[in-house]
Amino acid sequence: MNQATATPAPALKLRTWCYAYPPRHYEISGCSCGNHDTTWSEFERHIWCQKCEKDFIPEHAGVFDGPIAIQTAAMLGLCFDRFNLQTQKLERFDLDQLAYVNEQGKLIEDLTAPAPAAEPT
Numbered sequence: 001m002n003q004a005t006a007t008p009a010p011a012l013k014l015r016t017w018c019y020a021y022p023p024r025h026y027e028i029s030g031c032s033c034g035n036h037d038t039t040w041s042e043f044e045r046h047i048w049c050q051k052c053e054k055d056f057i058p059e060h061a062g063v064f065d066g067p068i069a070i071q072t073a074a075m076l077g078l079c080f081d082r083f084n085l086q087t088q089k090l091e092r093f094d095l096d097q098l099a100y101v102n103e104q105g106k107l108i109e110d111l112t113a114p115a116p117a118a119e120p121t
């Protein structure tokens with residue numbers, strides 16, 4: 001068999017941020033070993049199980065599997081604040097602006113914008 005024709009495994013993309021709360025806060029399914037006390041993996045779309053010491057794709061993504069009514073979710077106590085792994089800073093989700101803001105309240109990312117503007121280089 002020709003090795004060059006084999007389908008390569010999809011490359012894992014490193015996460016640049018994670019939610020401030022662990023996956024169970026968002027009702028994301030736990031590990032197949034029964035551990036629901038998981039954390040965010042360093043890889044996008046993956047969760048980390050400390051018991052099994054493995055990254056895995058959860059069976060379901062909890063509240064992220066459906067459309068999220070943000071105001072309702074907030075009333076239920078869900079928090080979408082996130083931790084920026086590059087800057088090591090907390091980014092607060094502002095419910096009034098539907099956007100991420102930094103510690104000074106300055107807009108970081110507007111989730112209602114159609115597409116992110118290209119950064120000048």
Ligand SMILES: [Zn+2]
Nearest residue numbers: 031033049052
């Ligand atoms: Zn496990």
